[in-house]
Amino acid sequence: MDIADGYGKHKINSAYTYGSVAASKQLKAQGVTGAALAKQSAQAGAKTAIDTIQQFTGLQINHFASVNLVGFYDISQAIGGVQGVA
Numbered sequence: 001m002d003i004a005d006g007y008g009k010h011k012i013n014s015a016y017t018y019g020s021v022a023a024s025k026q027l028k029a030q031g032v033t034g035a036a037l038a039k040q041s042a043q044a045g046a047k048t049a050i051d052t053i054q055q056f057t058g059l060q061i062n063h064f065a066s067v068n069l070v071g072f073y074d075i076s077q078a079i080g081g082v083q084g085v086a
Contacts, residue, residue, distance in 0.1 A: 004051035012052060019048025042066070 003010050007018040023044030027037050050061045067075065076082055 001052070001056060004048050004055050007048070012056070015052035016045040016049040018045075020045030 001009060001012050003012075003015045003018055005019065005022075007015070007022075010018070020041045024037065024041040027040055032040065046064050046066065050064055053059070054061055
């Protein structure tokens, strides 16, 4: 699949990383550090992921959510957890 912003053909799940890493390099060169670097890099990664999915599906993406493993666990517990298969 073609990743938005000219990153070439890669798996769709790499779009966020390509956008985030490229932005991080640019921002570091501009002297951005710390929390501002993390926030702006994450926003760029999200934008690349959204643009890639919109380009692929033709659908408009209106919302984006990012959840780490702890957040995923918390969400799953809030809805009753995941039952194991015996």
